[in-house]
Amino acid sequence: MSAAARPIAGSSVRAVAWRRRSARRALTFYAFLSPWLVGFALLTALPLAVALLMSFTDYDGFNLDRVGFVGLENYTRALADPDAQHALQRTLILMVTVVPIGVGVQLALALLLDQRLRFSGLLRTIFYLPHVIPVVGGAWVWKLFTDPNGGLLNAIIGIFSPDTYIRWLVEYPTVVLSVFVIWAAAGGGMVIFLAGLQGIPAEYREAAMIDGASPWQVTRFVTLPLLSPVIFFQVVVGVIATLQILQQPILLTPGITGISPGTVPPRDNYVFVGHAYNAIFVNHLFGYGAALLWILFALVLLLTLVLFRTSGRWVFYGVQQ
Amino acid sequence: MRKYGVVLALAAIFSLPVVWVLITSIKKQSEYAASPIVLFPAVPQWINYQLAVTMADFPKYATNSVFLSSAYTILVVITSALVGFGFARHRGPGRDRLFLLVIGTMMLPTLVLFVPQFVMFARLDLTNSYWPWILWGLAASPYHVFLFRQFFAAFPRELEDAAEVDGCGPLRVFLQIFIPNAGPALAASAIFAFLWVWGDYLYPILLLNDQNTTLAVKLAKAYVDPRGNPLQTITMAGIVLYVLPLVALFFAAQRYIVRGVVTTGLKG
Numbered sequence: 001m002s003a004a005a006r007p008i009a010g011s012s013v014r015a016v017a018w019r020r021r022s023a024r025r026a027l028t029f030y031a032f033l034s035p036w037l038v039g040f041a042l043l044t045a046l047p048l049a050v051a052l053l054m055s056f057t058d059y060d061g062f063n064l065d066r067v068g069f070v071g072l073e074n075y076t077r078a079l080a081d082p083d084a085q086h087a088l089q090r091t092l093i094l095m096v097t098v099v100p101i102g103v104g105v106q107l108a109l110a111l112l113l114d115q116r117l118r119f120s121g122l123l124r125t126i127f128y129l130p131h132v133i134p135v136v137g138g139a140w141v142w143k144l145f146t147d148p149n150g151g152l153l154n155a156i157i158g159i160f161s162p163d164t165y166i167r168w169l170v171e172y173p174t175v176v177l178s179v180f181v182i183w184a185a186a187g188g189g190m191v192i193f194l195a196g197l198q199g200i201p202a203e204y205r206e207a208a209m210i211d212g213a214s215p216w217q218v219t220r221f222v223t224l225p226l227l228s229p230v231i232f233f234q235v236v237v238g239v240i241a242t243l244q245i246l247q248q249p250i251l252l253t254p255g256i257t258g259i260s261p262g263t264v265p266p267r268d269n270y271v272f273v274g275h276a277y278n279a280i281f282v283n284h285l286f287g288y289g290a291a292l293l294w295i296l297f298a299l300v301l302l303l304t305l306v307l308f309r310t311s312g313r314w315v316f317y318g319v320q321q
Numbered sequence: 322m323r324k325y326g327v328v329l330a331l332a333a334i335f336s337l338p339v340v341w342v343l344i345t346s347i348k349k350q351s352e353y354a355a356s357p358i359v360l361f362p363a364v365p366q367w368i369n370y371q372l373a374v375t376m377a378d379f380p381k382y383a384t385n386s387v388f389l390s391s392a393y394t395i396l397v398v399i400t401s402a403l404v405g406f407g408f409a410r411h412r413g414p415g416r417d418r419l420f421l422l423v424i425g426t427m428m429l430p431t432l433v434l435f436v437p438q439f440v441m442f443a444r445l446d447l448t449n450s451y452w453p454w455i456l457w458g459l460a461a462s463p464y465h466v467f468l469f470r471q472f473f474a475a476f477p478r479e480l481e482d483a484a485e486v487d488g489c490g491p492l493r494v495f496l497q498i499f500i501p502n503a504g505p506a507l508a509a510s511a512i513f514a515f516l517w518v519w520g521d522y523l524y525p526i527l528l529l530n531d532q533n534t535t536l537a538v539k540l541a542k543a544y545v546d547p548r549g550n551p552l553q554t555i556t557m558a559g560i561v562l563y564v565l566p567l568v569a570l571f572f573a574a575q576r577y578i579v580r581g582v583v584t585t586g587l588k589g
Contacts, residue, residue, distance in 0.1 A: 025411065025412060025413065026412070026414060027413075028411055028413075028491045029407055029413030029416065030413055031407075032403050032404060032411055032491070032495075033404050033407045033413075033419065035400035035403060035404055035460060036400070036401075036404040036423070036460065036466060038460065039400075039456075039459065039460020039461055040460070042456075043434075043438060043456065043457065043460045044426055046437075047437035047438045048429075050437035050440065051434075051436060054436075054437060054440070061440065061443075109331065112324065112327060113328070117325070123328060123332055126332045126335055126336050127331075127332070129335075129339065132567060132568050133339075133567075133568070134516070134537060134564065134567065135520055135537075136522050136537045136538075136540060136541050136560075136563075137520075137560050137563060139541075140560050141338045141339060141341075141342050141560075142338060144338070144345060144553065145337070145338040147553075149354035150353045150358065150553070152338070152341045152358075155358040183335065183338075186335070240428065243430075244430050244431060246432070247522050247523055276432060277432065281527065290433075290436060290437075293430060293433045294433065296430050296433075297433055300428065300430060301428070
């Protein structure tokens with residue numbers, strides 16, 4: 001700017017050339033971004049605006065002519081809806097069990113495999129395999145394993161207490177769902193933790209050992225604090241994913257002859273997104289469903305924010321590589 | 322020795338349910354729910370695999386799955402690499418805010434976006450077709466953009482400088498210098514994209530019909546005998562056939578995947 005304002009002709013020419021070049025650079029930048037820019041406008045920003053508008057209407061998914069504005073009615077209804085409250089409660093219960101246990105398992109696997117072990121490649125593959133199995137396949141794996149007729153789980157328990165006949169998916173659906181989710185996510189988290197472990201210089205642990213720390217103390221006071229940023233990352237990702245869980249509870253619905261869009265999981269596995277899904281795709285309450293989903297989004301944002309705010313107390317960013 | 326005990330016990334817990342699927346897939350249906358439980362089939366029933374293929378018109382739905390997954394994968398890898406390259410190696414007003422927007426959209430609950438998209442696709446008569454996946458592919462995906470940005474940001478500056486001195490335009494720099502050196506990122510991105518479509522159950526069931534749907538949807542509806550009773554053994558054979566190619570693909574490219582995961586997951 002100041003260069004262009006100067007009266008000397010030569011530098012003004014240079015300024016124009018410079019401005020032209022930076023304009024061309026910006027153009028190149030936006031050209032590379034163009035797929036995302038157009039995509040964001042049409043497939044993210046516009047839908048979000050539609051979803052927000054929808055949540056203030058009684059839209060039924062069919063007739064745009066008969067849409068009426070209902071103000072905040074969908075939101076007040078959601079807050080008073082006993083099914084929504086139940087679904088939210090089940091989702092939160094799932095979150096507070098699956099996230100800590102799940103991250104714990106991922107961490108334990110990584111710590112175990114980080115040692116010098118024979119067949120460590122094979123072991124890594126075994127733990128990673130469930131992560132690669134698509135959700136439909138994984139659901140079948142657990143349906144079959146817990147099947148009261150011909151399932152292996154009851155047979156194993158039957159060795160200790162004969163004539164066991166537990167209908168797992170009916171009596172303990174949330175237990176099966178939690179185990180399924182933890183099992184499927186373990187391998188992915190393990191790989192991330194293993195990478196995190198490799199980033200910790202060996203000298204730290206060696207120094208602690210020379211000072212007489214036991215292996216447990218090294219893990220507790222050296223390795224875990226240094227891994228805390230990775231733990232934090234996995235907790236945040238886990239919280240966001242568990243709050244949105246939908247396909248797994250639907251696919252684990254008892255009854256083995258298959259499922260349709262209207263399948264309702266057992267009451268214990270009736271999760272929040274499942275409630276919104278039912279409202280929209282089964283009962284055609286698009287406006288109400290949209291309001292439920294916005295409430296969920298607010299909850300996800302709030303919990304993420306709380307996690308970030310409280311992370312200073314336990315996440316250790318002392319050593320940067 | 323104690324550490325082997327723990328690891329082996331965990332490995333058994335993790336793999337038993339999968340092993341049980343494999344064993345069930347070669348049992349006779351009469352052996353499935355027999356009491357006392359049949360651990361191994363008297364005679365392996367390999368015919369279950371043949372029945373799994375013929376009873377569900379497996380080739381047709383496998384073709385649907387392969388086509389849809391490949392189309393989405395090719396598009397999303399190309400567009401996301403372009404966008405990721407733009408964010409990593411070019412400058413323009415608002416770059417950091419735009420990138421924050423990319424990250425922000427990754428936090429949106431899937432259905433918040435999908436429900437209005439579904440309404441729009443239905444209005445435009447794009448349901449019952451593969452168009453939604455084509456459009457998602459053309460629009461680039463935040464996860465893949467993030468992966469490519471992280472990957473390209475680590476390249477040394479001299480690469481482009483030398484090319485620009487030689488008179489290379491930005492697109493040629495991208496195509497002839499960056500892409501040939503982006504093998505791991507391309508492989509990771511492609512496999513994640515393929516896996517996503519191949520494994521997804523929700524969008525096909527909501528957007529497609531019984532004829533053009535994918536294997537994931539078809540196989541979730543079990544194989545049944547003429548009286549409507551489920552045939553678990555044949556279903557398991559079908560599930561194995563559905564999962565196996567994916568597992569093979571994944572482990573063939575294991576190194577790249579791990580590097581891709583680590584790039585996106587850690588170097589935030």
